[in-house]
Amino acid sequence: MATNSDYFRIVSPTLRVPSNKSISIPVGILACQRDPLLRELETTVIHCMISQAPPAFPNGKQTKNKKVLSPTLPNEPILQVVTHDTCIFPEGGGQPTDTGLIKTADGKLFSVLQAKRHGSHAVHYVQANQSDIDSALLSFTPGSTVVTKLGKDDFDRRYDHMSMHTSQHLLSALLEAKLHLPTLSWSLTSYPSSCYVEVPRVMTAEEIKLIQDEANRLVFEGRAVYTEVEELDENKKAEPATLESGRSVGRGLPTDYTGGIHRVVIIDGVDRNPCCGTHLPSIKNLQLFLLPHTDTMSRSNTSCARLYFLSGPRLITYLTSAHDFLTRAASILSVGNDLVPDRVRQVVEERKKADKRVSELELELAKSISAGLVNESTDDKQLFKRYVHRTNDSSNPLGFLSSIASAFSEQMANFSTPYLLVLTSAPAVQTLSSSSIIMVVGSDDKLVKCAGDALKSQLEVKGGGNGLRWSGKRMGVWKEHKEGGLVDSILKAIQ
Ligand SMILES: [Zn+2]
DSSP: OOOOTTSEEEOSSSOOOOOOTTSOOOTTSSHHHHOTTOOEEEEEEEEEEEEEOOOSSTTSSOOOOOBOOOOOOOSSEEEEEEESOOSSOOSBTTBOOOOEEEEETTSOEEEEEEEEEETTEEEEEEEOOGGGHHHHHHHTOTTOEEEEEOOHHHHHHHHHHHHHHHHHHHHHHHHHHHHOOOOOEEEOBSTTSOEEEEESSOOOHHHHHHHHHHHHHHHHHTOBEEEEEEEOOGGGTTSEEEOTTOOEEEEEOOTTOOSOEEEEEEETTTEEEEOOSOOOSBSTTOOOEEEEEEEEEEOSSOEEEEEEEEOHHHHHHHHHHHHHHHHHHHHHHTSOGGGHHHHHHHHHHHHHHHHHHHHHHHHHHHHHHHHHHHHHSOSSSSOEEEEEEEEOOSSOHHHHHHHHHHHHHHHHTTSOOOEEEEEEEEOSSOOTTOEEEEEEEESSHHHHHHHHHHHHHHHOOEEEEETTEEEEEEESOOOIIIIIHHHHHHHHHOO
């Protein structure tokens, strides 16, 4: 697929794309900006130097922002290569750098990890083999012919960026025209997450639908996209860019830009927006999906809201994964996809009822176990000691032991018999990473502490407590004839 010849329009009688192969074409009228679908370009090396890559994250930690991160530069020398022209886009206008390839005249293929704008030049950051740096420098001798390329993955990445970037222009234009909502900022997040525009207030569901419908009507028409370039009026350079409608796009030209080109991206009949990004020649494939909510953001003195959107490859990825989630959930629930919400609601309600019933029954059982123990105790001054083990696969075995302990101490309060009770609980199937729960309850805090200390030292139980209760956890398999026997002997030793 080729870009239409009228995509790139020079609107100044004096501006020319430099044809002299010994100078570099300024950012603004590079091949990637004149022809966004170009994947390969033969050109000439102007300049090449070795540079030491800066640390990827100067603060030593990666930013939490979900913005697209440039591919990390290796911690070894890299080559900075300037060519006469390039199909590899250097980052700018909110659009991240391309990745790409350069094939040199001696048949070698080098990876371009990043491309950046230095003043007016696009600089390729080329990966060179450390041991072969001198021969790499020779491959990039000024004046030699090279081919800049976007490989399949490089172009897929760029196509995704272009889809989201052109969609953002369309979305911002419609928000302004239909709802008078200026775009305060936007972010091109990493594939495949949704991107967002920031607007001054939350939008209603009706407003979101209105914008989405209007965008997709224009997409259906397949409105053309093209660019207009002319010499930059230096006096206007520092001003934030505004449209004829007066819309501020929130970002002026970068102050370090020295390329001398003023570039406007136009969506036919919809939008004119100063921008250096690569944009698709038509919006015909950019079905826009707006996530039907806006997130409010609190800032110190302003309020704004984020409207998330998807388009192009990300929209397909989103639909595919959303459909997959739904189908998997439907299969687990054994219902058709459209019945998933109702069935989930039903399952959640049943689960709540079941949980309530389990806790009621556990309480009843705890009281019954406790009553059995109380019956075994004799009403005299002898210390009543018991060890009870439970097999329990519930998610909260400590809760159940605690219920038994509470019921037991409550019932024993009617008697003057001193007591010490050790309760343990382990799952039915145990492995070395299983954990058993231990609870100690007694009529005297010294007895409880004594049992707790012995459990710690003899059974490697990790735990603690104060007063009349102590609880702990032990990793590994709990065997009644072994660990249970040890608890019995601990109790036996306490008088
Ligand atoms: Zn833009």
